[in-house]
Amino acid sequence: MLVIGERINGMFKDIANAIKTGDPTAVQEWAKKQEANGAAWLDINCGPASDDPVSHMKWLVEVTQEVAKAPLALDSTNYDAIEAGLEICKQPALINSVPAEWPKMERVFEMAAKYEAGVVGLAMNEQGIPKDADSRVALAMELCAAADSYGVPMEDLYIDPLVLPCNVGQDHGPEALETIRQVKTLADPPPRTTVGLSNISQGTKKRELINRTFAVMGIAMGLDTAVADADDDELMEAIACARIIMNLDIYCDSFVEVYKDRW
Amino acid sequence: MAFNIVKEKYRNKISQVTIGATKEEGGTRTSTVTIGGEEALPFLHFEGNMPNRPVTALEVWDIEPPEWNECFKPYYGEVYSDVGEWARKCVEEYGAEMICLRLKGADPDEDNRSAEECEASVKQVLDSVGVPVIVLGCGKFEKDNEIFMKVAESGAGENLLMGVAEQENYKTLTAAALGYKHAIIAQSPIDINIAKQLNIMIGEMNFDTDRIVMDPTIAAVGYGIEYGYSIMQRARFGALGGDKAMAKPMIGNIGWEVWKTKEANAPESDFPDWGEQEPRGINWEIVTASSLICAGLDIAVLRHPKTLAVTKKLIDDIMVANSY
Numbered sequence: 001m002l003v004i005g006e007r008i009n010g011m012f013k014d015i016a017n018a019i020k021t022g023d024p025t026a027v028q029e030w031a032k033k034q035e036a037n038g039a040a041w042l043d044i045n046c047g048p049a050s051d052d053p054v055s056h057m058k059w060l061v062e063v064t065q066e067v068a069k070a071p072l073a074l075d076s077t078n079y080d081a082i083e084a085g086l087e088i089c090k091q092p093a094l095i096n097s098v099p100a101e102w103p104k105m106e107r108v109f110e111m112a113a114k115y116e117a118g119v120v121g122l123a124m125n126e127q128g129i130p131k132d133a134d135s136r137v138a139l140a141m142e143l144c145a146a147a148d149s150y151g152v153p154m155e156d157l158y159i160d161p162l163v164l165p166c167n168v169g170q171d172h173g174p175e176a177l178e179t180i181r182q183v184k185t186l187a188d189p190p191p192r193t194t195v196g197l198s199n200i201s202q203g204t205k206k207r208e209l210i211n212r213t214f215a216v217m218g219i220a221m222g223l224d225t226a227v228a229d230a231d232d233d234e235l236m237e238a239i240a241c242a243r244i245i246m247n248l249d250i251y252c253d254s255f256v257e258v259y260k261d262r263w
Numbered sequence: 264m265a266f267n268i269v270k271e272k273y274r275n276k277i278s279q280v281t282i283g284a285t286k287e288e289g290g291t292r293t294s295t296v297t298i299g300g301e302e303a304l305p306f307l308h309f310e311g312n313m314p315n316r317p318v319t320a321l322e323v324w325d326i327e328p329p330e331w332n333e334c335f336k337p338y339y340g341e342v343y344s345d346v347g348e349w350a351r352k353c354v355e356e357y358g359a360e361m362i363c364l365r366l367k368g369a370d371p372d373e374d375n376r377s378a379e380e381c382e383a384s385v386k387q388v389l390d391s392v393g394v395p396v397i398v399l400g401c402g403k404f405e406k407d408n409e410i411f412m413k414v415a416e417s418g419a420g421e422n423l424l425m426g427v428a429e430q431e432n433y434k435t436l437t438a439a440a441l442g443y444k445h446a447i448i449a450q451s452p453i454d455i456n457i458a459k460q461l462n463i464m465i466g467e468m469n470f471d472t473d474r475i476v477m478d479p480t481i482a483a484v485g486y487g488i489e490y491g492y493s494i495m496q497r498a499r500f501g502a503l504g505g506d507k508a509m510a511k512p513m514i515g516n517i518g519w520e521v522w523k524t525k526e527a528n529a530p531e532s533d534f535p536d537w538g539e540q541e542p543r544g545i546n547w548e549i550v551t552a553s554s555l556i557c558a559g560l561d562i563a564v565l566r567h568p569k570t571l572a573v574t575k576k577l578i579d580d581i582m583v584a585n586s587y
Contacts, residue, residue, distance in 0.1 A: 155272075250501045250509060252459035258508055
């Protein structure tokens with residue numbers, strides 16, 4: 001599994017403040033820090049408080065790209081903001097995200113094809129998040145079909161089964177894991193998979209422990225990526241280790257350092 | 264029914280290593296060799312570029328090799344005692360693209376030659392041929408560490424390929440190659456985990472890991488070639504999939520391994536069913552070399568001139584682009 005570093009997000013005070021004052025220091029520090037710890041993408045999110053997501057997204061993309069080599073994951077429900085970001089991304093980005101709903105899929109997959117971007121497709125629709133794996137997989141199939149009809153390769157589609165906090169939505173955990181496993185059988189080559197990892201531990205005790213345990217279980221089921229805390233060393237170590245056990249990386253004594261040394 | 268060619272997309276490529284330096288580059292070579300740079304599996308030209316062809320080297324010793332088969336006498340017998348002339352013959356008469364000088368004479372159990380004598384042998388080879396030179400120690404850690412620094416120093420500017428660095432003994436060679444700007448061979452004992460770790464450890468000494476050539480330690484046909492073969496494949500898959508620590512070109516001591524086998528050496532009188540000894544030995548070497556070249560070998564170090572001729576022809580043929 002590769003990590004999409006979650007930290008450049010307007011939900012965090014320092015990033016919100018950076019957006020407000022136009023001082024890129026905090027954004028760039030987090031970009032470098034996440035990259036140094038093995039993030040394969042950097043998530044970019046203006047946060048819910050942004051009053052001008054289009055120009056804020058552009059600014060975040062610009063200042064992040066000044067210091068980072070990693071591709072970006074443009075995280076917004078405002079597709080104009082995403083398109084503004086895609087226009088200036090120096091390398092193919094990820095669009096985060098689209099639910100299995102028309103006409104949102106139409107807009108997003110068209111953009112993805114135009115900018116050669118990847119797409120995070122959420123296994124949900126107007127009716128919300130399904131409870132069981134079968135319904136999630138059905139929505140994932142709709143996303144695959146939509147991607148295919150717009151010429152977006154399956155390897156550029158990242159199905160997110162949607163994880164819920166394990167204290168209040170405990171029965172969703174196994175369903176999400178089962179969805180990951182089944183999504184891998186939907187096409188050949190299969191779509192990729194992703195999750196918003198930190199959701200699993202929202203409002204719980206020992207969040208880091210829960211996050212990394214779920215990450216490892218996800219990897220065993222075929223989880224390819226996750227929006228997660230790249231600054232969490234124990235999480236990165238657990239991922240590096242799970243990749244070794246799943247024979248995804250060639251073992252060597254420095255396997256943790258090799259996993260983090262991406263750039 | 265349209266037919267679609269299935270093409271794998273890879274994320275990474277093998278690093279490209281140049282060996283030798285011309286006058287303009289600070290050396291005295293008349294030609295250089297560049298290996299690596301593969302963007303796909305060996306010879307799948309339709310999937311990705313293979314910018315450099317595998318190259319052949321002939322093995323030259325600084326002493327008369329005591330255990331070499333009699334069949335080598337007609338080719339090298341008169342030059343066994345003169346390492347410079349030996350190397351010249353390999354290049355001018357037999358067409359070797361590189362010379363692999365093995366300083367076996369330094370071995371305390373052979374001639375126990377001094378570092379200065381080794382240095383002189385390297386000089387002799389450099390003076391008599393214009394092709395890039397690979398220099399190997401005698402294989403005994405303590406002695407090799409005495410000679411590596413001297414050889415690196417006297418070969419400064421020539422951009423040699425020096426070997427070998429091993430997990431238990433890599434620091435002296437790495438430091439010598441770093442100081443005098445040579446490339447190095449990182450050798451692992453048919454163990455992909457050690458191969459990867461060794462590359463990392465060499466990198467931790469600030470050595471540019473794009474100047475490493477991996478020697479996964481190969482074996483001859485019939486003596487475990489499949490272990491080396493599968494390791495080389497796994498290394499290539501890993502490298503092309505993004506594993507930087509594995510994305511190095513590879514070298515194999517084919518001649519050294521093949522001419523240790525009974526099948527290459529035994530006279531026909533002992534094994535009449537096996538046929539004539541010399542062609543049998545040559546074929547043993549050709550089959551070993553060609554198999555490993557298919558697994559991704561970039562430098563084949565050979566011993567018999569006839570093996571070299573056939574192997575070069577084989578590489579010519581297989582380098583013809585098969586793009587659709």
